[in-house]
Amino acid sequence: MDCLNCFEITARLHMYIDRELNSEEIAIVQEHLEDCPSCECRFHFDMRIKRLVHERCTIQHAPQHLREAVMRLAHAPAGTYAELDPELVKEIKADLKGGG
Template identity: 65%
Template structure:
């Protein structure tokens, strides 16, 4: 976490990442999140991971609503739990995260 006292903690940033990715934050919150991401490699990596997962879900799911098992796994991941994922999907995620 950065030294700036205006900067939110990593936990608070993580809680806002999906809102940030979906562009649902106001301009002052966007600035705070962006500032934190530039000073915290862990949160920046988490941001890129979450963004990539969101893109993969969007690109891979052609139905209106994601399957129940996928929604459940995503919720478990969001809570910090470890989940088993398809090895091919894991390889895609790892490839996308190279350099993170």
């Protein structure tokens, strides 16, 4: 693979950031970034955006009691009716009221 121009490097930046390139392509992108301040700036900008999105869009975990209830339901035999503990139902309803 020959040296790539800025357009081709920019097109590969997200694959580079996500570690989806092979070792040869990684070396080529890294070499270009070392020699090209413009592409290096773009790389750092894209990395900051990706981190920001990851930090702001992380899904919060459901409460432990809800996860346990879902797992019990998921492992119940098919076609069976699962009875939830009334205290658990109260907790789930309280969580829904508090979160909405």
